[in-house]
Amino acid sequence: MNLYYPAFLELVNQENKDDALLYVLDLLKEKKIELYDLYDFFLKPVLNEFECSSLDEEICIWKEHVRTSIVRTILESTYPYLIEIKKSVVKNGKKVMVVCPSEEFHEVGAIIVTNYFSLAGFDAQYIGANTPKNDIISAVKALKPDYLALSVTNYYNLVVTKQITEQVKGQFPNVKVIVGGSAFKKPGALDHLVYDYHLTHKDDIFKLGGKH
Ligand code: B12
Structure with a gap:
């Protein structure tokens, strides 16, 4: 697990899109993580490890939508980093x-x-x-x-x-x-x-x- 993932997970669990985005943007800017890390160790697990108790079935789907929306915003907002890396590919x-x-x-x-x-x-x-x-x-x-x-x-x-x-x-x-x-x-x-x-x-x- 990435050192910075638990704090990110906490923000996503709170459905705090703004701070979750600002948090990862800061990590990328400060070069504490790479774009690859963001995909593999933040965005993928935050979705794939999302569990909703069967008692909460009624809220699971919309909660999944909220979480996906946070991830999508992060994916699009970090696209300029991809453009930058692609220049040297x-x-x-x-x-x-x-x-x-x-x-x-x-x-x-x-x-x-x-x-x-x-x-x-x-x-x-x-x-x-x-x-x-x-x-x-x-x-x-x-x-x-x-x-x-x-x-x-x-x-x-x-x-x-x-x-x-x-x-x-x-x-x-x-x-x-x-x-x-x-x-x-x-x-x-x-x-x-x-x-x-x-x-x-x-x-x-x-x-x-x-x-x-
Ligand atoms: C987010 C999500 C949703 C979102 C999707 C939003 C969106 N725009 O993408 C929403 C809320 C819409 C949704 C809906 C549904 N979902 Co859903 N969902 C998920 C969840 C939580 C995460 C999936 C995800 O995006 N993961 C993140 C990505 C990055 O990971 P990944 O997909 O694994 O991709 C990686 C690799 O697999 C690989 N990869 C992927 N594609 C490819 C292609 C190539 C070529 C290569 C090389 C590699 C590769 O590389 C990726 C990056 O590392 C999973 C839980 C889970 N454990 O998977 C359930 C899950 C996939 N959903 C499930 C279900 C049942 C549904 C619904 C039927 C629920 C319902 N009752 O309405 C609907 C179906 C919608 C439909 N018709 O497709 C089941 C599927 C079970 C099954 N039958 O296979 C899961 C597993 C949940 C569960 N445990 O039951 N869901």
């Missing part, structure tokens, strides 16, 4: 398109992953959450990416993911399909799926980008 000439399939509204992981692809030297574009199959196909046709990266969190969306990968591979055999996201933690999730890479960690993305 050597491009690898490869284009990747990141997208969440239809009904997949969980997009924080996809946005962070898009940033990692950029930092790994890819020309990375995030398309969006809840993207219908036909729109994904149209985007692949128009953008001609080298890689299509699908982010899937809810394992109920694995069925549509399978349909998308089959169609993409059928129509665009040269496009490499990358899958990632917590849905693939479910045993058997990758069975019968047409894909080229299942990546989990930022190091996998850097390796694929040619940086070790």
